[in-house]
Amino acid sequence: MNEANDELAFEPHEEELLSRVAWHYYHDGLTQSEIGERLNLSRIKVSRMLDRGRRMGLIHVHINSSYGGCFALEARLQEIYGLDEARVIPAQETGNINDRLAEAASQYLMGRLKDQEMLAVGWGATVMGTLQRLARTLSYRDISLVSLTGGVSAYIEGVASGRSSQNVHLIPAPLVVSQESIAEAIRAERHVVEVMSMARTANYALVGIGAVADEATLIASGYASRSQFEIFRRQGAVGDIIGIFYDQNGVPLDLPFHKMLVGLDFDALSAIPQVIAAAGGSKKVDAILAAARGGRIDVLITDEPTAQAIIEKDQA
Amino acid sequence: MNEANDELAFEPHEEELLSRVAWHYYHDGLTQSEIGERLNLSRIKVSRMLDRGRRMGLIHVHINSSYGGCFALEARLQEIYGLDEARVIPAQETGNINDRLAEAASQYLMGRLKDQEMLAVGWGATVMGTLQRLARTLSYRDISLVSLTGGVSAYIEGVASGRSSQNVHLIPAPLVVSQESIAEAIRAERHVVEVMSMARTANYALVGIGAVADEATLIASGYASRSQFEIFRRQGAVGDIIGIFYDQNGVPLDLPFHKMLVGLDFDALSAIPQVIAAAGGSKKVDAILAAARGGRIDVLITDEPTAQAIIEKDQA
DNA sequence: GCACATCGTGATCATATGATCGACGAAAAC
DNA sequence: GTTTTCGTCGATCATATGATCACGATGTGC
Incomplete structure (x- = not known):
């Protein structure tokens, strides 16, 4: 002074x-x-x-929140994999991770969906949770829903109840059938063709990412067996998106299983402007990493430890 | 305010x-x-x-402390009084000095507190302001709070609201009671004993330093009267920490008032690894100087003119 | 039912901020 | 000695920001 x-x-x-x-x-x-x-x-x-x-770093701004550490991970994920956007939710011991991811995914979609747009949805527990949370927004904004694969009716119908059915277009078939010929026949059905071509026009696709692990929802719901998974794994599969298994570079494998699927393929999926994946958990690290590497997704919603693990693994 | x-x-x-x-x-x-x-x-x-x-303290600007503040004064304070650390904030005519000290104290603590540590807190306006700013950090880092004295509940409760109460341990009593016998009885209460022994295990103590002046918070809040202060002053008191008055060498006086306090004594306070004091203003120069001289504190956070005055006065 | 307070919102506008540019001076090169 | 180069400085101006205001939604009490 x-x-x-x-x-x-x-x-x-x-x-x-x-x-x-x-x-x-x-x-x-x-x-x-x-x-x-x-x-x-x-x-x-x-x-x-x-x-x-x-x-010079003399002035440092600290964000005093568990979210603080997540944003750096988001930035890195976006940068490394060329994502449109990454969302990373903070680590938390308590609570179901799928619920929390679904919450984050629904938040993201709420902010993004505009009136009268169309959302295509894939398969999986996280997708289901997201749709449940989105139900109100969907009807309020007059969003159309369309399925990317068969087998979604079970849970979509709950979400769609109370909505005018004309905005919900489901592929009326299971996800997987027992023979290639049956799958071909179903894919040729007029109604199926219509829904699938509609799905190609969606603005967004919301998908889960499955690990090649015994806990996979595909196994739990009876669409695949453990022994099949074992074979997939030997062939180099590290994960799946809408039932299609891919290797560590995110390149789809040539599996008989794929021929029995009723749903869009990877090319059609990639043609949708924004593919949003919500997935997390230590089992899924490889699957998510490969999907990101291969450019299968545009937006990734995951949790902090998983994001960390993905980046570490990638650099190794 | x-x-x-x-x-x-x-x-x-x-x-x-x-x-x-x-x-x-x-x-x-x-x-x-x-x-x-x-x-x-x-x-x-x-x-x-x-x-x-x-x-709300979510965003915190940290000014790298190795350069921050008023270098020369900090170094001299540390050297003269053997402090672990001194923080001196720049002079500023306008603005509430307590707010600015609280800001500095909270910044210091944010950089220092580790997960799951325990912070013991004393009494006073600056302490309250610091806790308000720290509230988010405390819950985020799972810091336990414990009171060094009675009478803090009024303002701690505001800070602790929304936090799990098990992390906040208050001495359920006033700072001062009217008779020695009552104080003794309260100090013997099981719950009080428990909290006080917990306070002894804290990693840090955050205290204010009070001047023996009519504006003291002790007087404003009715715990002491002006005439009592006058008597203290005659006995050589220059300041107080957690209600205990000391002379110009920082040695606690033998006052009847002290027997009516509910809280830790100086020995117990000194046993806490780091005692952090935040205080400033021309009225408090003597009080701070004596506390520093007597080794009552390990960290001092004050403002530039006060630091200047302390050093000048000491050399006179 | 109505009036009323309260809150959150966006529009408007004064102010605060930082990008650009030319001027100046010091040090280095010639 | 001159010139060049570099960096710093402040003036100017476009933009970013936050204070203020007015409106509409919501909830409350009479």
């Missing part, structure tokens, strides 16, 4: 002045002009000092 | 949005309009969210 305000003929240490300025600016809420008057500096100089302080 | 009526808790996903906005603004350097476009918010709403985030 004594000499500090008087002529600063010789600079008191640069850093000291700088942090003094920063303190006044960020903690006291003074404007740059006020600081300038007080310390006999031109306003513009104060501005430059603050800029330098920020660039 | 700061009103404590700010909500401390966010709506579930409001915190995410707020954090995201803050991240884009401070880390990515996006403008508020850009953030608005990206997240489908009006520019003005983004502005308000940032404001709210700052007020």
Whole structure:
């Protein structure tokens, strides 16, 4: 106070002045002009000092929240895999991870869906949870739903109840049938063809990512067996999206199983403007990593430990 | 004055949005309009969210402490009084000095508190302000709070609201009672004994330093009278920490008042690994000087003119 | 039912901020 | 010695920001 305000003929240490300025600016809420008057500096100089302080890392902004650490991961995921967007939710011991992912996915979609758009949906527990949370938004915004594969009717119908049915278009078939010929026949059905071509026009696709593990929903729901999974794994499968298994680079494998699926293929899926995947958990790390690598998805919604593991694994 | 009526808790996903906005603004350097476009918010709403985030302590600006503050004074204070650390904030005529000290104290503690540690807190306006700013960090890092004395419930409860109460341990009594026998009885209460012994295990103690002046918070809040203060002063008191008055060498006096306190004594306080005091203002120079001389504190957070005055006075 | 307070919202506008540019001076190169 | 180069400075101006206002939705009490 004594000499500090008087002529600063010789600079008191640069850093000291700088942090003094920063303190006044960020903690006291003074404007740059006020600081300038007080310390006999031109306003513009104060501005430059603050800029330098920020660039030099002297001024550090901390976000005091469990979300804070997630954003850095999001940025890296987006950058590494060229995603349109990544969402990472904070680690949390308690609570079902699928519920939390579904919550995040529905939030994301709510912010993104515009009136009268069309959402194509795939298969899986997280997708179901997301749709349940979205139900209101869907009818309110007059969003059409269309299925990417067979086998979704079971859970979509619950969501769609109370809505005018004309906005919900389901492929009236199971996800997988027992023979290639049957699958071909179903795919040739007029109604099936119609729904599938409608799905190609959707604005967004919402899909889950499955791990090649015994806990997979595909096994639990009887669409595949453990021994089949074992074979897939030997062939290099690390995960699946809408029933299609892919290798560690996200390239779809050539499996007989795929011929028995009723649903869109990867080319058709990729043609949808934005493919949104919600998945997490340690079992799914490889599956998500491969899908991201292969460019199978545009938006990834996952959780913090999984995101961390994906990035670490990728760099190894 | 700061009103404590700010909500401390966010709506579930409001915190995410707020954090995201803050991240884009401070880390990515996006403008508020850009953030608005990206997240489908009006520019003005983004502005308000940032404001709210700052007020509620979600966003914290940290000025790298190795340069921060007033170098020379900090170094001298540390050296003269053997402090672990001194923080001196720049002079500022306008603005409430307690708020600015509280800001500095909370910043110091944020950088220091580790997960699951325990913070013991004393009495006073600055302590209260610090706790308000720390509230988010405390719950986020799972910090336990414990009181060093009675009489803190009034303001701690505001801070602790929304947190699981098991992490906050208050001495359920006033700071001072009217008779020694009552104080003894209270100190013997099982619950009081428990809390006090817990306080002894804290990692840090955060205390204010009171001057022996008519403006003292002790007088304002009715715990002591002016005439009592006059008597204390005649006995050589220059200041108090957690209600205990000491002379110009920081040695506690033998006052009847002390026998009526409900709280830890100086020996117990000193046993806590780091005692952090935040205090400033011309009235408190003697009190702070004596506390520093007597080794009552390990960390001092004060303001520039006060630090200057302390050093000058000591050399006289 | 109505009036009323309260809150959240976006529009408007004054102010704060930072990008750009030319001027100046010091140090280095010629 | 001159010239060049570089960096710093402040003036100017476009833009970003936040204060204020007015409106509409919501809830409350009479």
